[in-house]
Amino acid sequence: xxxxxxxxxxxxxxxxxxxxxxxxxxxxxxxxxxxxxxxxxxxxxxxxxxxxxxxxxxxxxxxxxxxxxxxxxxxxxxxxxxxxxxxxxxxxxxxxxxxxxxxxxxxxxxxxxxxxxxxxxx
Amino acid sequence: xxxxxxxxxxxxxxxxxxxxxxxxxxxxxxxxxxxxxxxxxxxxxxxxxxxxxxxxxxxxxxxxxxxxxxxxxxxxxxxxxxxxxxxxxxxxxxxxxxxxxxxxxxxxxxxxxxxxxxxxxxxxxxxxxxxxxxxxxxxxxxxxxxxxxxxxxxxxxxxxxxxxxxxxxxxxxxxxxxxxxxxxxxxxxxxxxxxxxxxxxxxxxxxxxxxxxxxxxxxxxxxxxxxxxxxxxxxxxxxxxxx
Numbered sequence: 008x009x010x011x012x013x014x015x016x017x018x019x020x021x022x023x024x025x026x027x028x029x030x031x032x033x034x035x036x037x038x039x040x041x042x043x044x045x046x047x048x049x050x051x052x053x054x055x056x057x058x059x060x061x062x063x064x065x066x067x068x069x070x071x072x073x074x075x076x077x078x079x080x081x082x083x084x085x086x087x088x089x090x091x092x093x094x095x096x097x098x099x100x101x102x103x104x105x106x107x108x109x110x111x112x113x114x115x116x117x118x119x120x121x122x123x124x125x126x127x128x129x
Numbered sequence: 130x131x132x133x134x135x136x137x138x139x140x141x142x143x144x145x146x147x148x149x150x151x152x153x154x155x156x157x158x159x160x161x162x163x164x165x166x167x168x169x170x171x172x173x174x175x176x177x178x179x180x181x182x183x184x185x186x187x188x189x190x191x192x193x194x195x196x197x198x199x200x201x202x203x204x205x206x207x208x209x210x211x212x213x214x215x216x217x218x219x220x221x222x223x224x225x226x227x228x229x230x231x232x233x234x235x236x237x238x239x240x241x242x243x244x245x246x247x248x249x250x251x252x253x254x255x256x257x258x259x260x261x262x263x264x265x266x267x268x269x270x271x272x273x274x275x276x277x278x279x280x281x282x283x284x285x286x287x288x289x290x291x292x293x294x295x296x297x298x299x300x301x302x303x304x305x306x307x308x309x310x311x312x313x314x315x316x317x318x319x320x321x322x323x324x325x326x327x328x329x330x331x332x333x334x335x336x337x338x339x340x341x342x343x344x345x346x347x348x349x350x351x352x353x354x355x356x357x358x359x360x361x362x363x364x365x366x367x368x369x370x371x372x
Contacts, residue, residue: 103197103307107205110193111212118130 011073012054015080019051042090046083053079131167131189133214139236140215141168142206143188144199145223149177150337155225156186162229169209170223173202179223199289200307211295211302219292225336227290231328235292238328245297245323246314248283249290249330263347270351271312274358279319284327286312297323306357309350313357320365 026043029035035043053060053076064075131140141159145152152170159168170183172192183190193205203220210218219235221227231249238247252268264287271286289311293301297318306313318325 103201103204106193106195106197107201107208110191110205111209114189114191114209115130 012057012076015050015054015076019047019054022047023051039091039094042087046080046087049083050076050080131169131209131213133216134165136216137240138215139163139166139217139219140210140213141166141229141232142171142203142210142218142220143168143183143223144171144173144202144206144220145175145179145183146173146196146199146202147175147177147179148223148337149175149179149182151225151335152179152188152223153182153186154336155221155223155229156183156188158225159221159229159232160187163232169206171202171206173197173199198308200305200310203310204301204305204307207293207298207301207305211298215298216295217292218298220289222289226332226334228331228333231290231330234328234330235290238326239292239294242326243324244326245294246318246325247292248285248288248325248327249292249332250285250288250327251330251332252284253327253329267347267351271354274355275312275315278316278358278362283315283325286315290330290332309354309357312354313361316358316361317365320361 023044026035026040026047030037030040053063057072060072060076063079064070064072067075067078069075069078133140141163143152143155143159148155156168156170159166168188170179170188170190172180172183172190174193174196180190180192191205191209193202197205206220207218217236217239219232219239221229221232227249235247235249238244268285268287272283275281275283275286291311291314300317300321300323301314304317306317315325
């Protein structure tokens with residue numbers, strides 16, 4: 008059990024490090040790193056605080072504390088993925104609206120340019 | 130640039146994606162049939178010569194910078210038409226399946242009936258045209274679903290030969306289903322207490338290219354549209370309850 012918990016601790020630390028590295032390199036925006044950092048912190052705390060993990064396992068009716076931890080990790084990642092699906096959907100809507108607007112403006116601009124082009128005046 | 134010339138102006142909207150083999154003939158047919166009606170082709174980032182062919186045939190062409198899919202492309206056309214001040218828009222496909230000779234019938238129904246939308250239906254009268262088994266089952270299935278929701282028969286719910294007036298144009302310019310829009314659009318209109326009518330048309334085989342609908346896509350289509358219909362019902366029911 009201890010080995011599994013230590014692996015989870017290692018993974019949490021790795022994830023936190025990876026997220027900070029990505030923020031520093033501007034590969035991920037701060038507002039989108041919060042979900043990952045929160046998930047990693049919960050994993051870290053529960054993997055080291057065995058009393059809390061045992062309480063949660065007891066509450067969930069699971070005899071095996073590491074199994075409870077895996078359930079919690081799975082739930083956390085499902086929540087993070089769902090949040091990102093919402094964000095992606097919003098971005099796609101915004102992207103489509105912008106694309107439509109851009110295409111219409113480009114069409115209008117072409118006609119304005121054609122109207123004022125020297126060859127037309129000649 | 131395409132602009133309405135009078136208050137009751139009609140615009141023909143043709144969404145097109147890689148229809149280089151047919152679009153010239155489609156635009157020419159429309160312009161021959163209705164010489165004074167502006168034609169706008171929405172080029173959905175085609176990789177062939179759709180844009181140049183449409184321009185050569187005398188259409189206005191708006192090209193979106195990346196492939197939006199049918200709904201996004203049609204909505205761009207509705208947005209343009211609404212902002213420009215058109216009162217009516219009739220949409221036909223860029224593959225030549227919709228015969229422009231029926232546009233006047235759709236326009237007349239749109240102008241003289243108390244409806245916000247008209248659908249060119251191939252199943253309203255006479256013999257139904259040959260279609261694949263899967264498509265036939267899909268159309269039958271959605272006819273039953275729509276009969277329950279709309280409390281009215283829709284003979285050809287997947288027809289893209291559609292006309293809208295300015296009221297519907299305003300709604301669709303703001304919000305339009307992005308994928309497989311025809312059936313969801315009917316539910317959106319019905320939830321807003323708008324009405325529609327069907328006009329009998331004859332559809333032709335496509336002039337060029339092949340349909341992109343495969344068996345797997347058909348299955349996805351059914352799931353996607355069903356989900357879209359349910360979501361639209363829930364959305365408008367929620368708004369109605371809130372008052």
